[in-house]
Amino acid sequence: MAKKVFITGANKGIGKQIARQMGKNGWTVLVGARNEDRGLAAVRELLEENIEAEYLNVDLQDLGTIAAAVCAIESRHADLSMLINNAAIPGDMHKPGYEFTTGELRNVMETNFFGPFELTRRLLPTLEKNNGRIVNIAIPIGRLPHFNPFAYKTSKAAFNVMAQSLAQNFTEKGKALEIFSIMPGPTTTDLNGNIIGEHVKTDAEAGRLIAGFILDGKNHNGELISTTGAIVDYNHGLF
Numbered sequence: 231m232a233k234k235v236f237i238t239g240a241n242k243g244i245g246k247q248i249a250r251q252m253g254k255n256g257w258t259v260l261v262g263a264r265n266e267d268r269g270l271a272a273v274r275e276l277l278e279e280n281i282e283a284e285y286l287n288v289d290l291q292d293l294g295t296i297a298a299a300v301c302a303i304e305s306r307h308a309d310l311s312m313l314i315n316n317a318a319i320p321g322d323m324h325k326p327g328y329e330f331t332t333g334e335l336r337n338v339m340e341t342n343f344f345g346p347f348e349l350t351r352r353l354l355p356t357l358e359k360n361n362g363r364i365v366n367i368a369i370p371i372g373r374l375p376h377f378n379p380f381a382y383k384t385s386k387a388a389f390n391v392m393a394q395s396l397a398q399n400f401t402e403k404g405k406a407l408e409i410f411s412i413m414p415g416p417t418t419t420d421l422n423g424n425i426i427g428e429h430v431k432t433d434a435e436a437g438r439l440i441a442g443f444i445l446d447g448k449n450h451n452g453e454l455i456s457t458t459g460a461i462v463d464y465n466h467g468l469f
């Protein structure tokens with residue numbers, strides 16, 4: 231199996247750290263990003279660390295860029311064997327759900343669910359040819375007293391269903407594909423205003439944790455892996 235991975239949102243935060251860890255383990259990394267300057271800067275950083283990396287423009291809110299990225303992969307990277315759906319936005323994490331407009335909710339759903347779904351769907355033929363894997367970076371969507379961001383949780387709930395349901399399809403249809411989810415737990419990044427705290431990881435720690443599960447040699451199809459390595463239910467509320 232070729233070791234080539236496409237990671238969305240790999241220009242910063244957890245995505246860039248997953249890219250670094252995969253690269254250190256001999257993987258070629260296609261750095262998916264909206265912002266070209268930041269994407270190219272991330273690629274330069276990785277190249278300086280002797281990691282094979284290339285920038286691939288993708289805006290998950292723009293079907294045109296998704297189609298173009300898939301086209302580039304089919305023509306130049308037909309040996310792609312892994313997609314990591316990492317990019318996401320939180321929306322307003324503090325206002326109550328009933329204050330959201332449908333437009334605001336749709337905006338978060340576009341990035342966190344419809345975009346990743348479209349990218350995954352279009353890459354399935356390539357990934358299947360290569361016994362490929364899809365990894366979703368997830369959050370807990372169950373009831374938690376201090377974590378109730380409406381749009382973020384709603385969109386990630388759909389994203390979790392996507393992983394759980396497709397995994398079942400792959401098994402039932404005997405497809406040479408695997409899809410599973412990993413929850414890194416609270417991590418200091420731009421997404422949460424760079425929160426810090428006793429139980430909050432650095433992005434580098436999150437990247438190492440995630441890569442550790444990806445590279446452990448096990449089949450994880452259909453699993454939702456928590457930060458402790460426990461396999462939990464998809465409606466689970468624990469970090």
Ligand SMILES: NC(=O)c1ccc[n+]([C@@H]2O[C@H](COP(=O)([O-])OP(=O)(O)OC[C@H]3O[C@@H](n4cnc5c(N)ncnc54)[C@H](OP(=O)(O)O)[C@@H]3O)[C@@H](O)[C@H]2O)c1
Pocket residue numbers: 238239240241242243244245263264265268288289290291315316317318319341367368369413414415416417418419420421422
């Ligand atoms: N941080 C946490 O505590 C935490 C906990 C659990 C799970 N996660 C998950 O970890 C993943 C990475 O988040 P992070 O914390 O590293 O956040 P981050 O630093 O804000 O990074 C988010 C990434 O997503 C990209 N992105 C946003 N909108 C996009 C779009 N429309 N198209 C393409 N890329 C887009 C951003 O690119 P731009 O530079 O173009 O904006 C950026 O690369 C997310 O799935 C998040 O839900 C995070």
